[in-house]
Amino acid sequence: MTPIFVPKDRKSLFRQFLGGMYDAVVITDPNGHILEINPRAKEFFGYEEEELVDRPVSLLVPGLAAAVVQRIRCGLEADRHIIVDANGRAKDGAKFACEIAVSVIDLADPDDLVFTIRNIERRRKVRDMLRAKENAFRLAREALFVCDASGTFTYVNPAFCEMFGFAAEEEAREHAFAELMPDEPLPANFRKALAGEKTTVDIVSEVEDSDASEEIVVTLAPNMVGRKVRGVVGSIVRSE
The missing domain is CATH 3.30.450.20 (PAS domain)
Known part of the structure; x- marks a missing residue:
């Protein structure tokens, strides 16, 4: 030395x-x-x-x-x-x-x-805050997700994986928003989110392997990084 x-x-x-x-x-x-x-x-x-x-x-x-x-x-x-x-x-x-x-x-x-x-x-403090948000994201009962501008899922929580039958987050990242939610008005709302608009819509969804249906609420919003929209964030909540 x-x-x-x-x-x-x-x-x-x-x-x-x-x-x-x-x-x-x-x-x-x-x-x-x-x-x-x-x-x-x-x-x-x-x-x-x-x-x-x-x-x-x-x-x-x-x-x-x-x-x-x-x-x-x-x-x-x-x-x-x-x-x-x-x-x-x-x-x-x-x-x-x-x-x-x-x-x-x-x-x-x-x-x-x-x-x-x-x-x-x-x-x-920023690191601790991000860890807290990460924990909240993973523990949330709502299905939460992040997509890039092309619609590919980049981040999903366990509730999202459970809702769509994915074994792990990595499997979800192989899919796009349009594959899992192809029916209007969801594709149109996705485009609105990319344009900077937040939307919330009630959807009646059929329950797999059953004649029953359920109401879900889908919220989409722009994922802002600074002043630029980098993708879409969203939540899917089953109506009580």
Whole structure:
């Protein structure tokens, strides 16, 4: 592992570079005691630099205790950098998810460490929200589906598979909307959805292997990505 070497006559330029970085940067001695931080780190954590000098980096990232810093140093003997997922803690006690790249820099000491910290709290919240929506989609009693612009199913939930007799989602993706719902006004409503219009229609459907029939409600809407319609989303609900 070769440390980043910063010549003395370029250290002021290096600090200007740190000042313009989007990520927070914390430079420590080999034992994890803070030497300096960049302006972004001040924004993230709410400390002034003089409050942090010679304090352990674990003050900012509790997971980076002294023993962990030493293990990271050992790991850096084989790698140029190490990525750590952790939680940062601001001066006011607020916590946020962060991704930290750790490497070695030759600033005051050849074994000084540089922690480049990216706040990923928003990314984590988006990920958690998507997981929640995914769970709701799969647990819904209604048959839910997504089609691309050609009408091919790209995503269906278990209730959809059960309604149409598919053993798995992969089997459903081999079919198109027009195959499963060929009768008007559904094809026309599909085209309306592609044009940006939401429709809901009551349909009387024959029950397979029976003389009975059932009423279902089919809702189709445009699948918007930004301002563009990328396909159609829909639901099929059996009337009570």
